[in-house]
Amino acid sequence: xxxxxxxxxxxxxxxxxxxxxxxxxxxxxxxxxxxxxxxxxxxxxxxxxxxxxxxxxxxxxxxxxxxxxxxxxxxxxxxxxxxxxxxxxxxxxxxxxxxxxxxxxxxxxxxxxxxxxxxxxxxxxxxxxxxxxxxxxxxxxxxxxxxxxxxxxxxxxxxxxxxxxxxxxxxxxxxxxxxxxxxxxxxxxxxxxxxxxxxxxxxxxxxxxxxxxxxxxxx
Amino acid sequence: xxxxxxxxxxxxxxxxxxxxxxxxxxxxxxxxxxxxxxxxxxxxxxxxxxxxxxxxxxxxxxxxxxxxxxxxxxxxxxxxxxxxxxxxxxxxxxxxxxxxxxxxxxxxxxxxxxxxxxxxxxxxxxxxxxxxxxxxxxxxxxxxxxxxxxxxxxxxxxxxxxxxxxxxxxxxxxxxxxxxxxxxxxxxxxxxxxxxxxxxxxxxxxxxxxxxxxxxxxx
DNA sequence: GGCAACCTGACAGCAAGCTGACAATCAGGG
DNA sequence: CCCTGATTGTCAGCTTGCTGTCAGGTTGCC
Numbered sequence: 001x002x003x004x005x006x007x008x009x010x011x012x013x014x015x016x017x018x019x020x021x022x023x024x025x026x027x028x029x030x031x032x033x034x035x036x037x038x039x040x041x042x043x044x045x046x047x048x049x050x051x052x053x054x055x056x057x058x059x060x061x062x063x064x065x066x067x068x069x070x071x072x073x074x075x076x077x078x079x080x081x082x083x084x085x086x087x088x089x090x091x092x093x094x095x096x097x098x099x100x101x102x103x104x105x106x107x108x109x110x111x112x113x114x115x116x117x118x119x120x121x122x123x124x125x126x127x128x129x130x131x132x133x134x135x136x137x138x139x140x141x142x143x144x145x146x147x148x149x150x151x152x153x154x155x156x157x158x159x160x161x162x163x164x165x166x167x168x169x170x171x172x173x174x175x176x177x178x179x180x181x182x183x184x185x186x187x188x189x190x191x192x193x194x195x196x197x198x199x200x201x202x203x204x205x206x207x208x209x210x211x212x213x214x215x216x217x218x219x
Numbered sequence: 220x221x222x223x224x225x226x227x228x229x230x231x232x233x234x235x236x237x238x239x240x241x242x243x244x245x246x247x248x249x250x251x252x253x254x255x256x257x258x259x260x261x262x263x264x265x266x267x268x269x270x271x272x273x274x275x276x277x278x279x280x281x282x283x284x285x286x287x288x289x290x291x292x293x294x295x296x297x298x299x300x301x302x303x304x305x306x307x308x309x310x311x312x313x314x315x316x317x318x319x320x321x322x323x324x325x326x327x328x329x330x331x332x333x334x335x336x337x338x339x340x341x342x343x344x345x346x347x348x349x350x351x352x353x354x355x356x357x358x359x360x361x362x363x364x365x366x367x368x369x370x371x372x373x374x375x376x377x378x379x380x381x382x383x384x385x386x387x388x389x390x391x392x393x394x395x396x397x398x399x400x401x402x403x404x405x406x407x408x409x410x411x412x413x414x415x416x417x418x419x420x421x422x423x424x425x426x427x428x429x430x431x432x433x434x435x436x437x438x
Numbered sequence: 439g440g441c442a443a444c445c446t447g448a449c450a451g452c453a454a455g456c457t458g459a460c461a462a463t464c465a466g467g468g
Numbered sequence: 469c470c471c472t473g474a475t476t477g478t479c480a481g482c483t484t485g486c487t488g489t490c491a492g493g494t495t496g497c498c
Contacts, residue, residue: 001326001329001330023316026383116326137385137386138385138386138387139386139387139428139431151429151430151485151486151487152429152430152431152486153430153486153487154486155431171444185488185489186488186489186490187443187444188444188445188488188489188490189487189488189489191443191444191445191446192445192446192487192488192489193487193488194444194445195444195445195446195447196446196486196487198445199446208443208444208445210442210443210444210495210496210497211443211497370474370475370476371475372475372476373475390454390455404477404478405477405478405479406454406455407455407456407477407478407479408476408477408478410454410455410456410457411456411457411476411477411478412476412477413455413456414455414456414457414458415475415476417456418457427454427455427456429454429455429484429485429486430454430486
């Protein structure tokens, strides 16, 4: 059970970490909105506890951006004042449950467990597309169940394609994701990575739509 | 790892036995409360899975009598209806974790493992990965049963890897865990510790996945 | 056919990681 | 308070294997 707790108040953060850990979660913490967004977008958690009052990027915005990107992990939202409007706002942004401060840790844990249970025990640590499967926890790749060694860069590429498997991803976007847009590479660098991956994975895994981009072939 | 499962529903009992066995436990079963109490009181288990709804002697009563007798093994309680009161009742009776039915076996196993891992001072706290074993009580390390002398820092590193043995742990995360992120060290400090540990433990214990991180071989 | 997008094998540069040596630091004892 | 040994961070030089670039090929589209 992997959990992400987003909370900027150090005291509450410490309590959260203790309680979640005691409840059997492997806990990761952050107090920064940007940081939270990145983690939630790239890692797979079974549960996210999200405080709305954050510096650098508001909690609601973080949540909306996750949902917009198709991330579906259960999110439990914490907020200082539980007004009616705020509650609706939270739910509409994609929160699965909502807990107004102050709250008792026991209740938080109980709700957290309920959420996780409802989500089916574990959010997909295994993502699949056709014959390809990614284990986002152990950073492993397998083709038809057979493990394949890939490098960190190759893995990031696959993970990104997996996350957007519903559409072809244009090379520019991939380049921007793999390297910063500031640090420019030749477009060919990407093609090289793709070629190496295809050699490892075999045919029928990574497809090309000329002019549109790359995609993972569905079953 | 020795486990006792107390469950009167034959179908669930069979599933429990299968799942726990597959997870590496040596499993003993009983469906009777008196029987369970006697076993738990006289034998040493690393884990007990206890259903509350039992004939002849209620699960809660069994648990209370164990605790009253000073038995401290980790107990995971199963119950049909997960109301808040029942939950508190279970915890107060001395349960270490609580799982409402229906549940998925995967979740039970995950929680069971978490319990055993954090059992800490009570039941035998031996964690193993391949040829390596950690005694979390006495902070001792042994390789294939032969004790190895390690320093405090080295031990903390091993313990962290052990706790996350299902995935490669990136150097940044290790650095952050070993030292505070505030107090910055050269990345090389970590490599030095790893090198020293490898010299002590021999090959085939700490592995590297370039670009991903370090891990314990042969979970 | 010609152009542009894309592929691929080879290769060199480079960064991640390893290791031995040494110095700074810490802990404990006199 | 200093001495001593153990621990641990830093440095320098090394190995390894990832990865960007290049050159040349292939494919699809107008």
